[in-house]
Amino acid sequence: MIELRHLRYFVAVAEEGHLTRAAGRLGIQQPPLSQQIQALEREVGAPLFLRHSRGVALTDAGQTLLPRARAILGDVDGALEAARRTARGQMGRLAVGFTSSAAFHPLVASLVRMLRQSAPEIVLSLEEGNTQDLIAALRANRLDTAFVRSPVGQPEDLVIEPLLSEAMVLALPDRHPLATPGRRKPPVIALRDLAGETFVLYRRPSGPGLYDEIIAACRAAGFSPHVGQEAPRMVSTLSLVAAGMGVSIIPESMARLAGDGIAYARLDGAIRLEAPLYLARRKAPETGALSRLIDYVRAWRPAPAS
Amino acid sequence: MIELRHLRYFVAVAEEGHLTRAAGRLGIQQPPLSQQIQALEREVGAPLFLRHSRGVALTDAGQTLLPRARAILGDVDGALEAARRTARGQMGRLAVGFTSSAAFHPLVASLVRMLRQSAPEIVLSLEEGNTQDLIAALRANRLDTAFVRSPVGQPEDLVIEPLLSEAMVLALPDRHPLATPGRRKPPVIALRDLAGETFVLYRRPSGPGLYDEIIAACRAAGFSPHVGQEAPRMVSTLSLVAAGMGVSIIPESMARLAGDGIAYARLDGAIRLEAPLYLARRKAPETGALSRLIDYVRAWRPAPAS
DNA sequence: TAAAAATACTCCATAGGTATTTTAT
DNA sequence: ATAAAATACCTATGGAGTATTTTTA
Numbered sequence: 001m002i003e004l005r006h007l008r009y010f011v012a013v014a015e016e017g018h019l020t021r022a023a024g025r026l027g028i029q030q031p032p033l034s035q036q037i038q039a040l041e042r043e044v045g046a047p048l049f050l051r052h053s054r055g056v057a058l059t060d061a062g063q064t065l066l067p068r069a070r071a072i073l074g075d076v077d078g079a080l081e082a083a084r085r086t087a088r089g090q091m092g093r094l095a096v097g098f099t100s101s102a103a104f105h106p107l108v109a110s111l112v113r114m115l116r117q118s119a120p121e122i123v124l125s126l127e128e129g130n131t132q133d134l135i136a137a138l139r140a141n142r143l144d145t146a147f148v149r150s151p152v153g154q155p156e157d158l159v160i161e162p163l164l165s166e167a168m169v170l171a172l173p174d175r176h177p178l179a180t181p182g183r184r185k186p187p188v189i190a191l192r193d194l195a196g197e198t199f200v201l202y203r204r205p206s207g208p209g210l211y212d213e214i215i216a217a218c219r220a221a222g223f224s225p226h227v228g229q230e231a232p233r234m235v236s237t238l239s240l241v242a243a244g245m246g247v248s249i250i251p252e253s254m255a256r257l258a259g260d261g262i263a264y265a266r267l268d269g270a271i272r273l274e275a276p277l278y279l280a281r282r283k284a285p286e287t288g289a290l291s292r293l294i295d296y297v298r299a300w301r302p303a304p305a306s
Numbered sequence: 307m308i309e310l311r312h313l314r315y316f317v318a319v320a321e322e323g324h325l326t327r328a329a330g331r332l333g334i335q336q337p338p339l340s341q342q343i344q345a346l347e348r349e350v351g352a353p354l355f356l357r358h359s360r361g362v363a364l365t366d367a368g369q370t371l372l373p374r375a376r377a378i379l380g381d382v383d384g385a386l387e388a389a390r391r392t393a394r395g396q397m398g399r400l401a402v403g404f405t406s407s408a409a410f411h412p413l414v415a416s417l418v419r420m421l422r423q424s425a426p427e428i429v430l431s432l433e434e435g436n437t438q439d440l441i442a443a444l445r446a447n448r449l450d451t452a453f454v455r456s457p458v459g460q461p462e463d464l465v466i467e468p469l470l471s472e473a474m475v476l477a478l479p480d481r482h483p484l485a486t487p488g489r490r491k492p493p494v495i496a497l498r499d500l501a502g503e504t505f506v507l508y509r510r511p512s513g514p515g516l517y518d519e520i521i522a523a524c525r526a527a528g529f530s531p532h533v534g535q536e537a538p539r540m541v542s543t544l545s546l547v548a549a550g551m552g553v554s555i556i557p558e559s560m561a562r563l564a565g566d567g568i569a570y571a572r573l574d575g576a577i578r579l580e581a582p583l584y585l586a587r588r589k590a591p592e593t594g595a596l597s598r599l600i601d602y603v604r605a606w607r608p609a610p611a612s
Numbered sequence: 613t614a615a616a617a618a619t620a621c622t623c624c625a626t627a628g629g630t631a632t633t634t635t636a637t
Numbered sequence: 638a639t640a641a642a643a644t645a646c647c648t649a650t651g652g653a654g655t656a657t658t659t660t661t662a
Contacts, residue, residue, distance in 0.1 A: 001310075001311075002310065002382065002386065003309045003310050003311060004307075004308065004309050004310050005307070005309060007382075043386065044386055044389045044390055044393070045390055045393070046389065046390060046392075046393030046394075047393075048389070050590070050591065059393070059593050059594075060392045060393070060398045060593040060594040060595065060596075061389040061390070061392040061393040061593070061594065062389070063392070063398070064388050064389050064391075064392040064397065064398060065385055065386075065388070065389040065392075068381065068384070068385035068388060068389075069385060071381070072378060072381050072382055072385060075374065075377065075378050075381065076308065076313075076378055078374070079371055079374035079375060079378060080308065080349065080350055080371075082370050082371070082374060083350045083352065083354065083367040083368070083370050083371040083374075084350055084351055084352060084367070085370075086352075086366045086367045086369075086370040086371075087350070087351065087352030087353075087365070087366070087367040088352075091370065092366045092369070092370060284356065285356065287365050287366040287367070288365075288366040288367065289366065290366075
């Protein structure tokens with residue numbers, strides 16, 4: 001059975017044109033080298049060298065083999081090095097999912113920037129979806145990790161790690177009486193002032209979420225909100241708000257989506273409305289690129305002036 | 307030091323997802339396989355498999371390595387097979403030289419056709435030159451073999467093997483009184499009828515050759531030929547004949563170059579004028595493609611109706 | 613508890629070392 | 638006569654085998 005040793009020895013002999021010198025270079029004696037070359041020739045079924053009294057020269061078969069042997073030895077080194085880089089998280093593929101609202105968070109944007117820059121050999125595939133779908137994709141190994149907004153409990157096979165929590169803000173049509181377009185800083189509005197408003201809210205397909213929290217906060221502020229429209233995705237609420245269908249309460253990071261026709265206001269209420277961000281992943285030991293991502297998002301802090 | 311064995315075992319384990327099953331497939335026991343995989347992981351510096359209680363699964367590093375390992379194992383097989391094909395003369399490169407007069411011989415044409423057809427992986431390089439240059443190129447390893455017309459003695463380092471000998475024919479301008487354009491078969495002309503003609507002859511840069519033979523044959527026929535022009539290459543004599551500068555005596559195979567303005571005639575004389583064809587090569591053991599060529603030209607016989 | 617991998621040890625095949633012979637110029 | 642490769646023989650590393658333990662679901 002042929003081994004890399006045979007190819008290493010063959011290349012050395014071809015380069016030296018001399019068994020004894022090649023043996024020296026390889027750190028072995030001439031007789032075992034002679035035997036290994038003979039074993040290789042037996043495997044090939046034809047001589048690779050012509051024996052002269054001043055050394056050896058490649059036969060045609062040897063000339064054919066030499067560049068291929070060199071390439072194989074280089075490929076082996078390259079393959080091992082690629083595996084090492086992958087283990088170090090400098091290479092590989094990483095499938096990251098996120099809910100539509102997380103897509104606008106500066107953490108996600110800066111993560112992508114960091115990976116592109118410091119580990120360009122990582123093939124990043126980003127996938128947007130609702131929390132349900134993302135969790136299913138994680139379980140099906142179609143994603144390595146996902147940024148989600150709802151805790152989803154703590155399933156046996158997954159780790160749902162809280163990363164940060166951000167304030168929620170009020171989004172309202174810019175022609176709305178509560179919007180004050182002239183001002184630089186967003187106004188602060190008390191939650192109870194929204195008692196008469198129509199709300200446009202994102203509702204998770206199943207289970208509790210921000211929806212329930214918002215309802216609860218309004219109740220605590222003394223009114224039961226009138227929900228005029230429920231949106232299937234958090235981004236769609238913004239379109240509906242811009243269209244004047246009502247007001248909405250959204251994570252602060254989405255306010256950077258300063259689309260036409262929308263104004264934002266800070267909220268003041270009895271219950272502070274917070275939108276948490278979680279990182280979900282399988283319990284299986286994180287590998288390479290993923291642990292790099294985890295390290296990064298754990299250490300991440302919002303840029304001071306943003 | 308990593309060996310192909312490690313890669314073979316790695317691929318088997320990756321494909322089976324199970325050390326014990328992979329060991330069965332490889333015809334070894336599980337413990338040594340476990341050790342070899344560990345040795346590979348030590349070499350890589352990172353685990354390639356995640357051990358579960360139902361088998362093993364590839365890590366990211368393992369996933370990176372797997373296609374590369376497969377490619378390497380395939381390349382090794384391919385390299386050995388290429389060497390074998392080269393040894394069999396089905397592959398490789400072959401540099402063949404020939405004098406300008408041999409270029410038109412059907413043997414050379416059929417040789418090229420045979421190689422193109424039955425061994426397309428042989429890269430043929432053809433080079434034309436005078437005998438001197440061809441011999442020098444052979445010695446300098448720039449050619450593997452050459453078809454020449456003059457014996458050049460039998461140098462120590464070369465083998466000059468006679469292949470065949472062909473009749474020489476008379477080439478004369480087609481308006482010449484001896485030319486009889488109406489006839490299908492070339493006329494037979496006695497050498498002594500050329501006593502009054504002007505000859506255009508190819509003369510080797512050094513040493514004797516066809517030139518001397520032709521002069522000798524004319525003398526035997528009772529006259530000393532009047533040489534009007536000497537040409538540096540045999541093909542050039544034909545141009546000169548076509549231009550009416552005189553008549554020439556050329557190998558039969560060149561008569562197929564039926565250029566405008568030239569007629570051919572068979573010769574009858576006291577000395578039969580023959581043009582031999584030799585194959586020259588180095589004494590070094592012929593390899594692969596060359597021995598294929600040699601076998602072919604030795605066995606070659608002119609096609610019956612040509 | 614069961615299934616699989618890892619460890620501990622033993623053995624032997626063979627890579628590699630030493631001494632010598634053969635070969636080719 | 639010399640330089641190099643091949644052969645013969647010996648040694649010992651490590652690959653593979655057997656028995657057992659450890660690990661994890």
